[in-house]
Amino acid sequence: MAPPMRSLLGLANALEETVVRTQVGIVGAGPAGLLLSHILHLRGIESVVLERHARDDVEAIIKAGVLEQGTIDLMNEIGAGGRMMKEGFRHEGIVLRFDGRDERIDFPSHTSGKSVMIYAQHDVIKDLIKVRLESDGDIRFESKDVSVYDLDTTEPKIRYRDLQGDIHEITCDFIAGCDGTQSVCRPSVPAGVLKVYERLYPFGWFGILCQAPPSSSELIYSMHERGFVLVSTRSPDIQRMYFQCSPTDKTDNWSDDRIWAEFRARLETKDGWAPKEGRIFSKTVIGMRSLVVEPMRYGRLFLAGDSAHVVPPTGAKGLNLAATDAQILARALIEYYKSNRTDLLDRYSDTALRRVWKATRFSWWMTSMLHTFPGADEFQHRLQLAELDYVTRSKAGAAALAENYVGLPID
Numbered sequence: 441m442a443p444p445m446r447s448l449l450g451l452a453n454a455l456e457e458t459v460v461r462t463q464v465g466i467v468g469a470g471p472a473g474l475l476l477s478h479i480l481h482l483r484g485i486e487s488v489v490l491e492r493h494a495r496d497d498v499e500a501i502i503k504a505g506v507l508e509q510g511t512i513d514l515m516n517e518i519g520a521g522g523r524m525m526k527e528g529f530r531h532e533g534i535v536l537r538f539d540g541r542d543e544r545i546d547f548p549s550h551t552s553g554k555s556v557m558i559y560a561q562h563d564v565i566k567d568l569i570k571v572r573l574e575s576d577g578d579i580r581f582e583s584k585d586v587s588v589y590d591l592d593t594t595e596p597k598i599r600y601r602d603l604q605g606d607i608h609e610i611t612c613d614f615i616a617g618c619d620g621t622q623s624v625c626r627p628s629v630p631a632g633v634l635k636v637y638e639r640l641y642p643f644g645w646f647g648i649l650c651q652a653p654p655s656s657s658e659l660i661y662s663m664h665e666r667g668f669v670l671v672s673t674r675s676p677d678i679q680r681m682y683f684q685c686s687p688t689d690k691t692d693n694w695s696d697d698r699i700w701a702e703f704r705a706r707l708e709t710k711d712g713w714a715p716k717e718g719r720i721f722s723k724t725v726i727g728m729r730s731l732v733v734e735p736m737r738y739g740r741l742f743l744a745g746d747s748a749h750v751v752p753p754t755g756a757k758g759l760n761l762a763a764t765d766a767q768i769l770a771r772a773l774i775e776y777y778k779s780n781r782t783d784l785l786d787r788y789s790d791t792a793l794r795r796v797w798k799a800t801r802f803s804w805w806m807t808s809m810l811h812t813f814p815g816a817d818e819f820q821h822r823l824q825l826a827e828l829d830y831v832t833r834s835k836a837g838a839a840a841l842a843e844n845y846v847g848l849p850i851d
C-alpha cells in the first residue's frame with residue numbers, strides 16, 4: 441500500500457523526515473491508549489503514543505465520571521491509582537427515581553463486595569500521563585495528519601506531522617487504534633472488512649457542571665414523563681448533572697433559570713425533594729448512539745475503546761470498556777513478546793467483543809428503561825414503570841443491574 445501522506449502533500453523531499461521503530465505504535469492518548477502503553481511498559485514492551493491535541497487540552501476534556509471495580513483495580517495495579525483513592529468517592533449503590541419515589545440498588549450485597557468510584561475522566565487522564573512521563577514514556581502531543589498503512593504486513597507504519605511541519609514515520613510491530621469515535625484508524629481498514637452495527641437514539645443529554653454542594657450521597661437516575669435526569673457529582677463543591685434533551689438542542693436555548701426549572705420539574709418527589717442549585721460553569725449537548733464494529737482487528741491493526749464501539753452514556757460504560765480492551769490487548773501482546781504466541785492476538789477481537797456486546801446491551805437497556813421516547817404512549821410509560829418496579833423489588837432484577845453496573849468480568 442502506498443504511503444498516503446507522501447503523495448498527498450508532495451512535500452516529502454522538502455521536509456525533514458525521521459524514521460523511528462517501535463514495538464507498538466498507539467494512536468490516541470485517551471484512556472485506552474494511555475492504559476495500553478503503561479501496562480506494556482511495565483512488562484518491558486516499548487510503545488510510542490501519538491496524540492493530536494496538546495497535553496493541556498487532553499487533560500481538560502470533561503467526559504465520564506464512573507469507574508467500575510475492575511478499572512479501579514487496574515489503576516491501582518499499574519501504580520496510577522494514588523490520587524484516585526484519595527480524591528475519588530466510592531459509591532456502593534445508585535438510586536432509581538420513578539413515580540415520584542426513590543428505590544436504591546445496593547452493589548456490594550449483590551456482587552460479593554464490589555462498588556464503583558466517582559472520579560472524573562480528565563483526572564484519570566492526568567494521572568496516566570503523569571505515570572507515563574515519569575517512566576520516560578513517549579507521548580507525542582500535537583501530532584497532526586496521523587495516517588496508518590501497511591496494516592496487512594509485518595511492518596505496519598504510522599505517519600504524522602509535528603508542530604514544526606516535519607513528517608515522521610514510525611515502523612511498528614503492531615498498531616493500536618485508540619483514537620476514539622473520530623478514529624482515523626478505523627476508516628484505514630479496507631472497505632468491506634468491518635461490519636458496522638449502529639443504533640441512533642432520538643434524544644441527547646444536556647450536561648452541566650455547577651458550583652454547589654452534592655444534592656445526594658449517591659447518583660440518582662430519574663425517569664420522568666418530561667424526560668430522564670441524572671444527578672451525579674465530582675467533588676464536595678462541584679456537581680455534574682444531565683437531563684434528556686433533543687439531539688439537536690443548543691446550549692444557547694437554555695438559560696440557567698430555565699435549566700434549574702427543568703431539573704426541579706423532573707426531579708420532584710412526593711416529599712418535595714429539590715436539587716441544590718449553584719452557578720453553572722459548563723453546558724454541553726451530547727448525542728446518543730450505540731455502535732459496534734466487527735472484527736476489532738485488521739492485520740496488525742487492533743482497535744480499542746471508542747474507535748471500535750460507542751455506547752450511550754446511561755450505563756457509564758464507555759471509559760470502562762476502553763480500559764478492558766486495553767487490558768485484553770496488552771495481555772495478548774505480552775504473550776506474543778514473551779513466548780511468540782499469537783493465539784491471544786488472534787482471539788483479541790472475539791474476547792473483547794463478548795464483553796462489548798454485553799455492555800452495549802446494558803447501556804441500551806438502561807437507556808430504554810429510563811428515557812422518554814418521542815411519540816411514546818401511556819402504555820409504553822406504564823411498561824417502563826413496571827420494569828423499574830420489578831428491577832428494584834426483585835432480588836434477581838437488582839442483582840442483574842448491580843453486576844453489570846460494577847462491571848462484568850473479562851472472560
Ligand code: FAD
Pocket residue numbers: 467468469470471472473490491492493498502503504505506507561583586618619620621622623624647726744745746747753755756757758759760761762
Ligand atoms: P477517547 O477518550 O476519545 O480518546 C481518544 C484520543 O485519541 C483523544 O485524546 C483524541 O484526541 C485522540 N485522537 C483522535 N483522533 C486522533 C488522530 N487522528 N491522531 C491522533 N490522536 C487522535 N464512560 C464511562 O465508562 N463512565 C462514564 O461515567 C461515562 N460518562 C460519560 C459522560 C459523557 C458526557 C460522555 C461524552 C462520555 C462518557 N463516557 C463514560 C464515555 C467515555 O468518556 C469514552 O467512552 C472514553 O473516553 C473512551 O476512551 P477512548 O480512549 O477509547 O477514547
Ligand code: DHB
Pocket residue numbers: 503504505506659670672673680753754755756
Ligand atoms: C456520569 C456519567 C454517566 O454516563 C453516568 O451513567 C453516571 C455518571 C458522570 O459524568 O458523572
